[in-house]
Amino acid sequence: MEPVFPSSKKSDTKQQAGSGGSQRGWRAELWDVIRTVGIAFIVLLLLQIYVFNLSVVKGQSMEPTLEESERLFVNKLIYDFKGPSPGEVVVLKDPSLGPDKKEYLVKRIVAVPADTVEVRGHQLFVNNTAVNEPYTDIQIEDADFGPVTLNADEYFVMGDNRHAGRSKDSRYFGNVKKKEIIGRAEFVFWPLTKIRGL
Known part of the structure; x- marks a missing residue:
């Protein structure tokens, strides 16, 4: 078988x-x-x-606070709930360009609605009071400016670099509307060796 x-x-x-x-x-x-x-x-x-944006610093207008090519984390939601405050670093559309061009600037809020701003004797004055500016390393070298009083919903911005002609800011393009401010720069996230809050 x-x-x-x-x-x-x-x-x-x-x-x-x-x-x-x-x-x-x-x-x-x-x-x-x-x-x-x-x-x-x-x-x-x-x-x-x-909610947020990632922005690159271009130019030297915010030195010594920010250096060229540093990357910023920008909070776009914060100003839906409150207005910008003096001392905050913000990203805004360049008001000197047409509405079709999307160029952005990084500046510091130095005055808010109803404030009166003036540069006198190389010193920034807001409401006739000299402003202590620990974020700068030099007095303002540009010519005197103002006084200018801000209307409702207007802000005055300046760069931290106070060397002559180094910052295109509200002394050049005028007061900034809130709608032109993209958001608040919260911190530097790149390069890794320079991570820090603002």
């Missing part, structure tokens, strides 16, 4: 099914990764439009 060997058809079928299943599993995993990355990208895009 000849020995009877079990048929290999079932095991072959299982192997083929297993191979097909692994193919489907690989595709499903790839789709999950693509979907996750896509959702993360959309969320990040929405956050950047409405």
Whole structure:
């Protein structure tokens, strides 16, 4: 009597099914990764439009506080709940350019609505009181300016670099409307060796 060997058809079928299943599993995993990355990208895009922005410092107008090419984290939501305060560093649309051009500046708020601003004898005065400015390393070298009184919803901005002609600010392009202010610069996040709050 000849020995009877079990048929290999079932095991072959299982192997083929297993191979097909692994193919489907690989595709499903790839789709999950693509979907996750896509959702993360959309969320990040929405956050950047409405909540925060990442900005690069250009020029020397904010030295010594900020140096060229440093990266800033900008809070875009804060001014939906409050107005800018004196001393805050903000990012704003350049008011000297047309509405179609999207150039941005980094400046410091030095006066708010109803304040009177004046530069006299190389010193900044707000409401006829000399302002203590520990963020600068030199007196204002430019010519005297003002006095100018701010209307409702107007802000006066200046760069921290007070060397002559180094900062294009409200002395050049006038008072800034709140709607022109993009947000408050919260901290420097790059380079890593210079991470700090503002």
